[in-house]
Amino acid sequence: MKDKEEVCLGIECSWEKEYASISPGIVQTSSFQFKNFKHYVEVNTHQKKAYTYTRGDNPTLKILEDKIAKLEGGECARSFASGMGAISSTILSLVSSHDHVLIVNTVYGSSLKLVKNLSRFGIECCQVNISQTSDLLEYIQDNTKMIYFESPSSQKFEMLDLKWISDIAKQRHIYTVIDNTWATPLFQNPIEYGIDVVIHSCSKYIGGHSDIVGGIVISSYEIMKKIDDFGSILLGATMSPMNAWLAIRGLRTLPTRLKQQNESIQKVIDYMLEDHRIEMVYHPYCCQKELSKTYLKGQGSLFSFVLKDANESIIETFIDSLKYFTLAYSWGGFESLVMPVFKGDNEKELKERGLAFGHIRMYIGLEDVNLLIKDIQYSLDKAYGKDSH
Numbered sequence: 001m002k003d004k005e006e007v008c009l010g011i012e013c014s015w016e017k018e019y020a021s022i023s024p025g026i027v028q029t030s031s032f033q034f035k036n037f038k039h040y041v042e043v044n045t046h047q048k049k050a051y052t053y054t055r056g057d058n059p060t061l062k063i064l065e066d067k068i069a070k071l072e073g074g075e076c077a078r079s080f081a082s083g084m085g086a087i088s089s090t091i092l093s094l095v096s097s098h099d100h101v102l103i104v105n106t107v108y109g110s111s112l113k114l115v116k117n118l119s120r121f122g123i124e125c126c127q128v129n130i131s132q133t134s135d136l137l138e139y140i141q142d143n144t145k146m147i148y149f150e151s152p153s154s155q156k157f158e159m160l161d162l163k164w165i166s167d168i169a170k171q172r173h174i175y176t177v178i179d180n181t182w183a184t185p186l187f188q189n190p191i192e193y194g195i196d197v198v199i200h201s202c203s204k205y206i207g208g209h210s211d212i213v214g215g216i217v218i219s220s221y222e223i224m225k226k227i228d229d230f231g232s233i234l235l236g237a238t239m240s241p242m243n244a245w246l247a248i249r250g251l252r253t254l255p256t257r258l259k260q261q262n263e264s265i266q267k268v269i270d271y272m273l274e275d276h277r278i279e280m281v282y283h284p285y286c287c288q289k290e291l292s293k294t295y296l297k298g299q300g301s302l303f304s305f306v307l308k309d310a311n312e313s314i315i316e317t318f319i320d321s322l323k324y325f326t327l328a329y330s331w332g333g334f335e336s337l338v339m340p341v342f343k344g345d346n347e348k349e350l351k352e353r354g355l356a357f358g359h360i361r362m363y364i365g366l367e368d369v370n371l372l373i374k375d376i377q378y379s380l381d382k383a384y385g386k387d388s389h
């Protein structure tokens with residue numbers, strides 16, 4: 001963890017460059033000048049390297065990419081305009097028509113929709129929910145080219161055995177791609193266990209202040225060449241230098257924020273497990289003790305739970321009574337958030353996804369954890385009647 005803190009806090013500027021500013025420059029440019037015709041030819045014939053155009057490379061983006069590659073233990077990283085930009089560029093660069101993409105467990109909703117849409121281009125997809133990693137074997141086909149997953153997954157935070165997946169995938173020349181947004185590069189490093197590609201939405205913990213949308217991909221040079229040549233350059237979801245700068249700033253406090261959030265989430269879950277108005281709690285700290293011990297160096301503070309005997313009025317009173325939890329999408333910022341999966345008319349969809357009507361997702365931010373727990377308790381009292389606990 002100490003090495004990682006150094007990467008997050010490390011200053012990239014030197015006395016020779018950037019006026020020795022502590023904070024790096026935002027190189028807000030689309031294009032870069034060649035010195036002369038000779039230089040132009042040398043760069044274009046790959047004899048010399050130079051920044052030429054921000055859709056390809058930019059010094060501010062490079063600072064972020066080098067830091068995250070180091071944190072994940074990967075050879076290189078490439079930033080994108082959003083997490084979905086990173087996910088779509090990766091998938092579209094690595095699979096072709098007639099290939100099969102295996103989506104495991106409850107991944108982020110838009111990722112699932114994206115892969116399902118690829119049938120328009122002749123790419124097969126199947127999504128499977130498994131409780132044991134080894135069940136995966138049943139679903140691998142001769143044309144499986146990619147296993148795409150999250151661990152912990154979205155909504156129920158199920159974990160998979162990364163080493164097991166990478167071992168069976170390597171034997172079959174299948175790419176393994178993990179969305180590691182929940183754990184951050186500080187708490188889980190899938191490349192250590194042989195996973196090929198790691199993706200983060202920088203909109204969450206890395207940015208950390210609910211003020212940017214961004215994404216990043218980490219892999220070997222060999223795989224990144226494919227993602228660069230197609231996904232990055234041709235699909236063009238480039239991160240802006242300003243957003244890269246904000247993501248670098250977010251990294252400065254990532255170790256400190258996560259240290260506090262790791263402690264807070266364990267206290268909140270200990271409380272939730274004791275309150276009988278909570279039917280179920282989903283988080284690796286309570287549901288995935290073994291895999292959590294193997295793979296996680298700390299706990300992310302996004303979790304979910306099910307309100308007992310929930311009806312619309314209980315959900316409404318609970319959500320609207322919360323003072324410190326804002327009803328909003330996304331997570332990973334400084335502020336605590338809450339979001340029920342029931343949105344007014346999606347009961348059928350919830351059944352299909354195996355989610356209970358009273359399933360609530362919560363994100364523990366940087367506020368005093370005792371205040372947050374009191375707030376939850378107060379709102380449960382309101383929702384179920386004062387003497388209910």
Ligand SMILES: *Cc1c(COP(=O)(O)O)cnc(C)c1O
Nearest residue numbers: 082083084108179181201203214
């Ligand atoms: C938010 C999120 C994404 C999408 O990221 P954007 O930056 O919003 O495009 C992908 N995966 C997970 C797990 C997320 O939480």
